[in-house]
Amino acid sequence: MSERVKSVSADIAGSPRWIGAEQIHDTMPFRDAVTVLEQTLLDGYDPETDGVRTRHSSPSGQLLQMPSATDDWCGTKLVTVRSGEQTVDLPVIQGLYMLFEGKTLRPVATLEGAGLTALRTPAVTALAIRHLVSSASGRVTLFGSGVQARAHVRALMAVFSPTAIDVVGRDQDRAQQLADEICELGIDSSVSGPEVVAEADLILCCTSSSEPLFDGNLVQNHALVAAIGSHDPYSREVDTTLVQRSSVIIESLDSAMREAGDVVIPQQAGDFHWDRAITMRDLIVGVASVDFDRPRLFKGTGMPWQDLAIAASIYGRTVEVAVTG
Numbered sequence: 001m002s003e004r005v006k007s008v009s010a011d012i013a014g015s016p017r018w019i020g021a022e023q024i025h026d027t028m029p030f031r032d033a034v035t036v037l038e039q040t041l042l043d044g045y046d047p048e049t050d051g052v053r054t055r056h057s058s059p060s061g062q063l064l065q066m067p068s069a070t071d072d073w074c075g076t077k078l079v080t081v082r083s084g085e086q087t088v089d090l091p092v093i094q095g096l097y098m099l100f101e102g103k104t105l106r107p108v109a110t111l112e113g114a115g116l117t118a119l120r121t122p123a124v125t126a127l128a129i130r131h132l133v134s135s136a137s138g139r140v141t142l143f144g145s146g147v148q149a150r151a152h153v154r155a156l157m158a159v160f161s162p163t164a165i166d167v168v169g170r171d172q173d174r175a176q177q178l179a180d181e182i183c184e185l186g187i188d189s190s191v192s193g194p195e196v197v198a199e200a201d202l203i204l205c206c207t208s209s210s211e212p213l214f215d216g217n218l219v220q221n222h223a224l225v226a227a228i229g230s231h232d233p234y235s236r237e238v239d240t241t242l243v244q245r246s247s248v249i250i251e252s253l254d255s256a257m258r259e260a261g262d263v264v265i266p267q268q269a270g271d272f273h274w275d276r277a278i279t280m281r282d283l284i285v286g287v288a289s290v291d292f293d294r295p296r297l298f299k300g301t302g303m304p305w306q307d308l309a310i311a312a313s314i315y316g317r318t319v320e321v322a323v324t325g
Helices: 004-012 021-027 030-042 114-130 147-155 172-184 194-199 238-245 253-261 260-269 279-286 302-325
Strands: 017-019 056-059 060-070 073-082 094-100 107-112 137-143 163-167 186-193 202-205 224-227 246-251 296-299
Touching: 017 021, 021 107, 021 114, 021 302, 030 114, 030 147, 030 279, 030 302, 056 246, 060 302, 073 114, 073 302, 094 114, 094 302, 107 302, 114 147, 114 224, 114 279, 114 296, 114 302, 137 147, 137 194, 147 163, 147 172, 147 202, 163 172, 163 194, 172 186, 186 260, 202 238, 238 260, 246 253, 246 279, 260 296
Parallel strands: 017 107, 137 163, 137 202, 163 186, 202 224, 224 296, 246 296
Antiparallel strands: 056 060, 060 073, 073 094, 094 107
């Protein structure tokens, strides 16, 4: 964000600005969100210094907090996750993001949390895709049919040209509905089984599964797999076979060791060593490179700095619009 926008935002007094899900979507296209994340790393931010996601149990579920801070901004996302037995007609995950100025620590904005997450998570995946695919187009296998699966389709199109998208989901009706929506975007799509990964150039795992979704032996050597559905050390969407075959890319070593079950589980069994993992920051700044003759596995859990970078940029854009409009 420019110094002009930062100085303007600091002069605006009053209550924190409310930025809802629709405004988040309208203000920050996926392509721009990818660029914001990439530039944050290029500008020197080190994800190893980021805040830690905390969890607190409640009688009805969990409260999660994700804090982060830089010289210019600090903020935190508060998210509730309702337990499965609750049947009220509300989303399982709800939340808010609070943004503060870094120098004064004055609260300047509150953002709708689910809308921010639906932008941030697929934007991180898209950033990984930008740097890890062997070709700019190809066949995609998409596991999942929920909010994140849909958002990943939109984000994917900002950095990749899918020739077809095969949807794999537990609920066949929801999977078919998503396939129909993808067809309306002008992309061939159909509901398939997990064996379709053998034909995929890019595999996206956007599920709540705690067990591997497919046989890692089926993945082609040139393919990229992005697994983003879990953020605890006990769940995984990919098997040990794929982890052993792949170049493994993580968001940070610290967060992966705490939350990336896809890698933690084989590591604890002695089937993977952390010195094989490459961080996204090292990849993007050119400190590390990957082997494109073997599968690439990107494991994302979501980190607080990503929310902060995008939330601050969205806020800056809303302030600029208010001033110039």
